[in-house]
Amino acid sequence: MGCPLSKKFTFRGGVHPPHCKSQTEHSRIEEFPAPDVAVIPLSQHLGAPATALVEKGDRVLLGQAIGELGGNVSAAVHASVAGTVLSVRPFAHPSGRLVKAVQIENDGTDEAVPFEPVEDTWREAARGELVNKITECGIVGMGGAGFPTHVKLLPPSRKPIDTVIINGTECEPYLTDDHRIMVERVEDILTGAQIIKKILGARDVFFAIEDNKQEAINIVSNKTVGSRYNDIKVATLKSKYPQGGEKVLIMALTGRQVPAGGGLPMDVGCVVQNVSTALAVFEAVTQGIPLYKRVVTVTGAGVRSPKNLMVRIGTPARALLNACGVDVGGAKKIIMGGPMMGLALSDLDVPIIKTTSALLSLTESTEAVRKYPCVNCGICLKVCPLRLIPSRMAKFVEKGNFDDAVKWNLMECTECGTCAYACPAKINLVQFFRMGKNKVLAGRAAEKKKAVPIKQGAT
Amino acid sequence: MSTEESSAQTGGAPAGGADAANATKAVRAFDPPFLHLSTPPHIRSNLTVSKIMLAVIAAMVPALAASVVFFGVEAALLPILVCIVAAVATECVANLILRKGQTTGDFSAVVTGMLVAFNLPPALPLWMAALGSVFAIAVAKMVFGGLGCNFINPALAGRAFLVASYPAPMTSYPPTLYGSVNGLAVKAATATDTLSNAVSSATSAHISTPAVADSVTGAAAAAADSLADTAALAASKLAAAASSVADTVSAAAASAASAIDAVSSATPLYVIKHVFAMNAYRPNDFSPALKDLFFGNVGGCIGETSALALLIGGIFLMLIRAIDFRVPFAYIFTVFTLFWLANGTGAFFTVESLITPTFHILAGGLFLGAFFMATDPVTSPITPLGRLLFGIGCGALTFTIRKYGGYPEGVSFSILLMNLVAPLIDRCTRPKIYGEVKKHG
Numbered sequence: 001m002g003c004p005l006s007k008k009f010t011f012r013g014g015v016h017p018p019h020c021k022s023q024t025e026h027s028r029i030e031e032f033p034a035p036d037v038a039v040i041p042l043s044q045h046l047g048a049p050a051t052a053l054v055e056k057g058d059r060v061l062l063g064q065a066i067g068e069l070g071g072n073v074s075a076a077v078h079a080s081v082a083g084t085v086l087s088v089r090p091f092a093h094p095s096g097r098l099v100k101a102v103q104i105e106n107d108g109t110d111e112a113v114p115f116e117p118v119e120d121t122w123r124e125a126a127r128g129e130l131v132n133k134i135t136e137c138g139i140v141g142m143g144g145a146g147f148p149t150h151v152k153l154l155p156p157s158r159k160p161i162d163t164v165i166i167n168g169t170e171c172e173p174y175l176t177d178d179h180r181i182m183v184e185r186v187e188d189i190l191t192g193a194q195i196i197k198k199i200l201g202a203r204d205v206f207f208a209i210e211d212n213k214q215e216a217i218n219i220v221s222n223k224t225v226g227s228r229y230n231d232i233k234v235a236t237l238k239s240k241y242p243q244g245g246e247k248v249l250i251m252a253l254t255g256r257q258v259p260a261g262g263g264l265p266m267d268v269g270c271v272v273q274n275v276s277t278a279l280a281v282f283e284a285v286t287q288g289i290p291l292y293k294r295v296v297t298v299t300g301a302g303v304r305s306p307k308n309l310m311v312r313i314g315t316p317a318r319a320l321l322n323a324c325g326v327d328v329g330g331a332k333k334i335i336m337g338g339p340m341m342g343l344a345l346s347d348l349d350v351p352i353i354k355t356t357s358a359l360l361s362l363t364e365s366t367e368a369v370r371k372y373p374c375v376n377c378g379i380c381l382k383v384c385p386l387r388l389i390p391s392r393m394a395k396f397v398e399k400g401n402f403d404d405a406v407k408w409n410l411m412e413c414t415e416c417g418t419c420a421y422a423c424p425a426k427i428n429l430v431q432f433f434r435m436g437k438n439k440v441l442a443g444r445a446a447e448k449k450k451a452v453p454i455k456q457g458a459t
Numbered sequence: 460m461s462t463e464e465s466s467a468q469t470g471g472a473p474a475g476g477a478d479a480a481n482a483t484k485a486v487r488a489f490d491p492p493f494l495h496l497s498t499p500p501h502i503r504s505n506l507t508v509s510k511i512m513l514a515v516i517a518a519m520v521p522a523l524a525a526s527v528v529f530f531g532v533e534a535a536l537l538p539i540l541v542c543i544v545a546a547v548a549t550e551c552v553a554n555l556i557l558r559k560g561q562t563t564g565d566f567s568a569v570v571t572g573m574l575v576a577f578n579l580p581p582a583l584p585l586w587m588a589a590l591g592s593v594f595a596i597a598v599a600k601m602v603f604g605g606l607g608c609n610f611i612n613p614a615l616a617g618r619a620f621l622v623a624s625y626p627a628p629m630t631s632y633p634p635t636l637y638g639s640v641n642g643l644a645v646k647a648a649t650a651t652d653t654l655s656n657a658v659s660s661a662t663s664a665h666i667s668t669p670a671v672a673d674s675v676t677g678a679a680a681a682a683a684d685s686l687a688d689t690a691a692l693a694a695s696k697l698a699a700a701a702s703s704v705a706d707t708v709s710a711a712a713a714s715a716a717s718a719i720d721a722v723s724s725a726t727p728l729y730v731i732k733h734v735f736a737m738n739a740y741r742p743n744d745f746s747p748a749l750k751d752l753f754f755g756n757v758g759g760c761i762g763e764t765s766a767l768a769l770l771i772g773g774i775f776l777m778l779i780r781a782i783d784f785r786v787p788f789a790y791i792f793t794v795f796t797l798f799w800l801a802n803g804t805g806a807f808f809t810v811e812s813l814i815t816p817t818f819h820i821l822a823g824g825l826f827l828g829a830f831f832m833a834t835d836p837v838t839s840p841i842t843p844l845g846r847l848l849f850g851i852g853c854g855a856l857t858f859t860i861r862k863y864g865g866y867p868e869g870v871s872f873s874i875l876l877m878n879l880v881a882p883l884i885d886r887c888t889r890p891k892i893y894g895e896v897k898k899h900g
Contacts, residue, residue, distance in 0.1 A: 015504065017502055017504070173502065247893060247894070251893065257893055257894040257895075258893075258894050259894045260892055260893065260894035260895045261894075263894055328494075331494065332494070332495050333494055333495045333496075333497075333501055334494055335499075335501050339499070339500060339501040339502045340499060340500040340501075340502070341499050341500070342499055342501065343499070344494070344495065344496045344497055344498075344499075344501065345494065346494065346496050360501075362501055362502075365495040365497070365501075366497055366500070366501060366502070366503050367503070371507075372507065372508040372509075372565055372606070372607075373508075373604075373605065373606050373607030373608065374607050375508055375511075375567075375606060375607045375836050375837050376607065376836040376837050376839075376841050377508075377511065377836045378783065378836060378841045378842075378846075379506070381841060381842070381843075381890075385893065386892055386893035386894075387890050387891065387892045387893055388892055389841060389842070389889065389890075391841065392841065392885075408889065409892050412892060412893070412894070415499075417499045417500035420499075420500050420503070421500045421502065421503055421504055422504050422506070423503075423504075424504075424506040424507050424508050424510070424511055425507075425508050425607075426503060426507065428497065428498060430498045430499055430500065431497070431498040434498060
């Protein structure tokens with residue numbers, strides 16, 4: 001049964017930005033030297049930041065937990081080098097904010113805590129034990145959002161999961177980190193996928209790959225046919241952005257739609273995990289290795305030696321840029337992540353975090369100032385994978401009419417940037433949506449605050 | 460309070476509007492060591508508004524060429540150039556007065572100018588053509604904030620303004636260079652020249668109805684002797700129409716006026732409407748005119764003359780997806796269907812029953828309106844269903860005006876009316892979003 005599915009999956013809408021992957025798609029992953037000083041933010045995931053477990057002056061070992069879960073939706077954080085804690089204080093974070101981080105001076109010994117895999121083999125281990133190990137190891141979604149993996153793996157019992165989707169689509173241009181691990185570590189990923197399947201008790205596992213990564217498709221397909229991985233179905237998808245978006249991928253593969261208004265994939269019986277996450281799950285469960293390093297693609301125009309690097313979390317971005325010969329002076333933008341959803345860096349000393357898939361140097365910038373008005377052409381609506389009406393939402397936000405913006409589904413937007421990419425008027429749509437969402441959320445928070453004392457007064 | 464919020468705002472999400480503006484300043488002052496900041500995406504497609512406008516201009520070239528072929532350089536090309544220049548100049552001046560940045564680089568004024576000219580009769584006084592353009596840009600577009608903010612199609616507003624201000628010149632259509640007045644009495648006029656002479660003398664002298672009828676009949680009869688059957692048939696049709704007008708002596712004055720109009724500004728739609736009104740309508744009489752209508756050897760506005768040329772441009776725009784196929788398709792299909800249902804033969808599945816609807820979609824400004832004006836994205840709905848409804852609405856209104864209204868042609872008014880309800884249509888046709896289907900409770 002395990003075999004590549006012959007059908008090519010896709011979705012309605014989307015855009016075709018140039019792939020720009022050729023620079024690094026054949027470059028083997030290289031181990032990048034550990035930094036002299038690692039800055040490890042306590043918040044590298046969605047949800048509550050981790051609580052620091054160490055103080056200034058403590059000696060920590062490689063892989064030692066330095067932050068524990070700060071809430072139900074949170075993730076543990078581990079030291080990526082062995083050495084002395086220099087400080088625990090706010091540091092510049094890729095998001096542009098200051099986030100509390102643990103600064104560790106590397107003593108160069110790489111002395112590690114003993115990594116303990118689950119006691120039995122994973123096939124025999126209890127589900128709870130597996131999830132605990134994953135929680136302990138601080139695994140989060142490594143595709144970009146950083147949703148704590150253990151939360152996804154513990155759906156409430158009234159929401160049974162029948163489908164696991166391993167996301168190897170990598171629809172963002174330039175990125176090749178997922179591609180390379182699929183090529184180089186396919187068996188580990190497949191085992192990781194089976195662990196996830198076991199935990200969730202799912203029936204189907206789809207391994208989703210876009211058709212611009214034929215090498216990965218071949219390798220994964222060969223591995224799944226007639227092997228112990230034959231319960232995993234390889235699904236080829238048309239290369240189109242944002243094919244790898246969770247909601248889009250679920251729709252393309254299963255035809256199901258995650259409910260609007262805050263629904264989660266688990267509401268439709270699906271869990272989507274990135275290939276990097278599956279690999280991290282494999283390492284955590286079978287080897288006990290916490291998430292303290294990841295693959296980062298360094299590429300873009302004007303990069304002398306583009307590479308895929310295995311990097312310790314907490315390594316400053318500048319170290320990678322220098323090592324790959326990025327001419328920072330000649331670059332217009334340095335992006336952390338892909339060009340469609342990545343963050344433009346203002347500070348090159350921000351650390352690589354669990355969700356950093358790439359560092360890009362772009363020598364061309366987008367229009368900073370709006371050049372044309374919206375002409376209502378409707379292209380944004382045509383490309384929006386969620387069938388929203390971006391131009392209308394942006395107009396409402398621009399006019400400060402947040403109620404109408406919400407009525408026109410502002411809060412559903414996943415900020416994938418497809419509309420802004422396609423817009424012929426070059427309107428910074430995503431910026432409007434972020435602004436509008438923040439305003440709306442701030443307004444709701446303020447309302448809640450107001451509402452509480454009234455309630456207390458009444459009772 | 461609000462300033463606090465907005466400052467927190469820009470802190471939260473990198474690069475607000477001010478940031479973006481600063482970025483450009485910074486570039487000029489300090490480039491290259493400074494990095495740009497912005498929200499994603501950091502790459503953009505090559506498509507721009509200017510490119511869309513250039514595509515529309517390119518798509519209008521076949522129709523422009525047809526207009527020059529059929530009406531000549533002086534009567535067609537000159538007004539087009541004047542309108543373009545007037546439109547661009549008006550936008551320039553308006554931007555200066557309003558102290559806005561120049562926007563002529565988006566080429567939308569060129570499109571509007573061309574469309575204004577396309578909607579004018581050939582050989583209209585050039586100052587009138589220019590005035591139409593000025594009105595279109597200044598009043599219908601710039602007053603409301605320029606491109607993207609106008610609520611009605613500027614070119615059609617310009618035309619409506621001219622029709623209201625100068626009804627006579629705006630409804631007198633000279634023949635094509637190959638002698639067509641109306642696609643029916645095609646070559647009669649040029650062959651004998653009597654017809655047009657008679658008409659002009661009739662118009663100037665305001666002579667009595669029978670005289671007009673007589674001279675027309677005479678001309679037609681003379682033509683019938685010497686010309687091919689197409690022309691002859693049609694000419695005699697017109698003659699019949701005219702003489703039946705003459706017969707109804709009771710409404711002598713009114714009839715005289717309409718008889719004069721029938722000749723001096725007889726567009727194909729005018730003829731069919733009046734022949735129909737006089738119960739003298741036989742579809743087969745009109746079938747020979749279809750070829751002329753298709754290729755463009757008919758009287759009418761500058762740009763609307765050749766259905767073929769407009770079709771080429773429209774298909775081009777649909778292929779490159781600059782316009783949504785839904786609008787023209789729904790529009791033309793609706794007009795066709797409604798005229799097929801009211802085809803005047805009482806039958807629905809005969810070849811004859813298709814003549815009336817075919818005539819109506821080829822004649823007048825339907826193709827021009829459907830492909831180039833109803834599709835104006837600014838003034839049409841944005842939702843797919845909305846665009847379909849918009850096209851159907853345009854079609855139904857055009858049918859109503861042509862069939863029951865006071866004007867022989869209804870395309871421009873239909874589109875203008877539908878422009879007004881476009882926002883309402885949008886509001887009522889918001890597509891179901893992803894995940895909305897299963898939303899409950």
